[in-house]
Amino acid sequence: MISTLMYYLSFPFVRYAIVVGVLIALCSSLLGVTLVLKRYSFIGDGLSHVAFGAMAVASVLKLADINVLILPVTVISAILLLRTGQNTKVKGDAAIAMLSVSSLAIGYLLMNVFATSANVAGDVCTTLFGSTSILTLDMSEVVMCIVLSIVVILTFIVFYNKIFAVTFDENFAKATGTKTDAYNLLIAVLIAIIIVIGMNLVGSLLISALIIFPALSAMRIINNFKGVVIASAIMSVICALVGMIVSILFSTPVGATIVAADLVLYLITVIIGRKN
């Protein structure tokens, strides 16, 4: 088995895939804690559907670089969703449900009507669940992924204390003079970026699993914020590595395998958490 793995690793595109996968797993886990604690988990889910819709539009328009469209659309939707969260007229969760099913429907509709290839079902499935596409990344996608990941990680480290304060007690932070609106916006933009780069790895339906599972697992067994963030980053990277290796060796779909690994780890932490 090791020799098969070594054989695969001798190909540069497999090595790219693993580097990209680890980076995506690392930054998707960072904001998971904030998302879960602020009850924003569904925003991640909603945004990934928006990204799916945007991707469909981009492929119909035959854009050379689809991220030109997906990234801004997702960022703007993230900002709008956060705003409705504070609006009392349309409840946040209803707005998200509305937005996500509409984008899903319109995305599928467009992909079906303006089919760019013979295999529409296959294309849709790939965008939703991710696929072997992680192995067909070209150099420019790898570079974009690395740059965006580094931006996300550095921003998170620089604003770590602010993100903590805004997550724990927004009113206190605001009352004592912190610009909470600006930091909520920052969180939303970071989530949008993470979703767009994460879609390459696991597809749009499974990306929210990549964001929330490591955080939920870490919260089960660790009792301080910094520890939870570090632990969820480590767990996320391990699951991504295990998932990718298993998917290479047994040719399973890469996104689904990673999420399955995350689920197994979560169940293990539930058991450990109970014992303590």
Added chain:
Amino acid sequence: MSIIKVNNLSVGYEGKAVATGLNFTVDEGDYLCIIGENGAGKSTLMKTLLHLIKPIEGNLEYMDGLMPYEIGYLPQHTLVQKDFPASVEEIVLSGLLSKSGLRPFYTKNEKEIAARAMNKMDITHLKKKCYRNLSGGQKQRVLLARALCATSKLLVLDEPTTGLDPKVTEEFYKLISDLNSEGLTVIMVSHDMPSAIKYSNKILLVNQTQKFFGKTLDYIDSDARKEFDGDLETVKKVERSVNKEND
């Protein structure tokens, strides 16, 4: 010397006033209790004082250069905090956030301020403990230590003894009272009438409009109090009869 001056203020949400015609001043060293029935606008007024919502009408002036980041705030517990994995130290340090500006890390000096605040609140031994596992009284001390990191001038508390048992409540009032006698100005929204009268030096009674503002000693003999206590009695009677029916 006055630090807050409120002039014909109306407070509320989205243009709809909850309480109107508020006129009062807060002096340095005051212990002001804001009292009134549920839904009378106390919390809305407090949020306006904290700049969390904008006043609908009238003037709210902070004097003597009191900046927003010099106000300590003890909010009610939120749903988010119930299962929040954070250590006591992390929470207390977050009180210093606005002082650190854009700097990403806390300095040694700031960590010392936090250590002193924890010492004062007698929670140093809980430093590494997780907030969600603390008792109600301990949680309040943690949030109070955080507020003290943010301020040395003005402390605003929102019904701080809700859900605490009588002994812990009494200790908590004592703590606030001590801080007040050290020179910290205190504004407390409260529904605990006996303690409000016992500890405060000024009372503001709000019930859609301002029913009373002045010294606590004057409040005790005022008509406003008789009326308000009468209302409270009626409420209690109704509650009792409802409870009997349920039994």
